[in-house]
Amino acid sequence: xxxxxxxxxxxxxxxxxxxxxxxxxxxxxxxxxxxxxxxxxxxxxxxxxxxxxxxxxxxxxxxxxxxxxxxxxxxxxxxxxxxxxxxxxxxxxxxxxxxxxxxxxxxxxxxxxxxxxxxxxxxxxxxxxxxxxxxxxxxxxx
Amino acid sequence: xxxxxxxxxxxxxxxxxxxxxxxxxxxxxxxxxxxxxxxxxxxxxxxxxxxxxxxxxxxxxxxxxxxxxxxxxxxxxxxxxxxxxxxxxxxxxxxxxxxxxxxxxxxxxxxxxxxxxxxxxxxxxxxxxxxxxxxxxxxxxx
DNA sequence: GTAACTGCAAAATATTTGCATCCTT
DNA sequence: AAGGATGCAAATATTTTGCAGTTAC
Numbered sequence: 509x510x511x512x513x514x515x516x517x518x519x520x521x522x523x524x525x526x527x528x529x530x531x532x533x534x535x536x537x538x539x540x541x542x543x544x545x546x547x548x549x550x551x552x553x554x555x556x557x558x559x560x561x562x563x564x565x566x567x568x569x570x571x572x573x574x575x576x577x578x579x580x581x582x583x584x585x586x587x588x589x590x591x592x593x594x595x596x597x598x599x600x601x602x603x604x605x606x607x608x609x610x611x612x613x614x615x616x617x618x619x620x621x622x623x624x625x626x627x628x629x630x631x632x633x634x635x636x637x638x639x640x641x642x643x644x645x646x647x648x649x650x
Numbered sequence: 651x652x653x654x655x656x657x658x659x660x661x662x663x664x665x666x667x668x669x670x671x672x673x674x675x676x677x678x679x680x681x682x683x684x685x686x687x688x689x690x691x692x693x694x695x696x697x698x699x700x701x702x703x704x705x706x707x708x709x710x711x712x713x714x715x716x717x718x719x720x721x722x723x724x725x726x727x728x729x730x731x732x733x734x735x736x737x738x739x740x741x742x743x744x745x746x747x748x749x750x751x752x753x754x755x756x757x758x759x760x761x762x763x764x765x766x767x768x769x770x771x772x773x774x775x776x777x778x779x780x781x782x783x784x785x786x787x788x789x790x791x792x
Numbered sequence: 793g794t795a796a797c798t799g800c801a802a803a804a805t806a807t808t809t810g811c812a813t814c815c816t817t
Numbered sequence: 818a819a820g821g822a823t824g825c826a827a828a829t830a831t832t833t834t835g836c837a838g839t840t841a842c
Contacts (some may be wrong), residue, residue: 580717
């Protein structure tokens with residue numbers, strides 16, 4: 509059976525393996541970003557810790573996922589949009605981190621504004637991290 | 651001798667010690683952000699690694715410095731503006747990370763734009779990280 | 793003098809690397 | 818069959834914790 513996941517891997521010249529499919533499916537079926545720990549947990553003891561590290565690294569290199577900047581020391585990953593290709597990522601990401609449930613989401617609908625930089629500075633990418641309360645948590649607390 | 655550093659510590663109800671003054675001075679005398687490693691290096695073998703960890707943590711708690719979100723896994727710290735107080739930080743930070751020299755700067759002159767969030771979401775803070783080439787590196791490469 | 797801070801040792805975590813084996817193509 | 822991917826072991830690196838000695842107030 510050929511799935512979307514297989515295609516995605518194929519398009520990136522990666523061999524199709526169980527761990528890659530599994531880890532990739534976690535991203536596809538999950539809105540929001542995942543930290544390394546989340547992936548190990550959700551994969552359910554199935555893979556070696558090292559495999560997760562290497563798989564994530566490979567995915568980042570191929571432009572399938574990207575890292576999300578956060579203020580804590582946890583590196584989080586999220587699926588890239590289609591126009592992210594190897595070595596060249598989409599410029600404007602807006603991420604939302606909920607203070608309550610600690611979930612991280614990519615807000616695809618929201619465009620990052622262009623930033624006016626001081627003279628002489630050249631911007632390549634602009635990443636925006638908004639922290640606050642997400643819709644679900646806000647409704648819960650009312 | 652009473653210095654600005656002493657004052658800053660006093661204002662935050664911290665006892666004035668050598669390591670705190672030294673680490674704080676690194677921030678004051680350095681435009682830009684510092685990672686844990688930078689601080690250990692610049693302090694010059696003078697302090698225990700653990701002291702640096704604890705001092706940074708204390709400073710963050712007191713609102714003297716804040717962490718900067720970045721896509722790599724290095725946590726960087728920078729001085730807070732005066733209106734950062736314990737538990738309540740200034741809302742809009744714009745940071746610039748140079749791809750060449752890897753320096754991180756706070757762009758105080760640049761204001762972060764307000765972000766239009768989806769319905770139901772409430773923003774508390776907006777952090778903007780711009781990566782690109784800083785003025786110095788750009789001039790060098792020309 | 794007392795409370796707070798530091799340094800050392802060591803524990804707990806996180807990440808990377810080498811290599812033999814197994815799987816994909 | 819060949820190259821790449823995985824799993825295990827172990828080496829590194831990072832961060833945290835406990836405690837005794839020292840310092841600031």
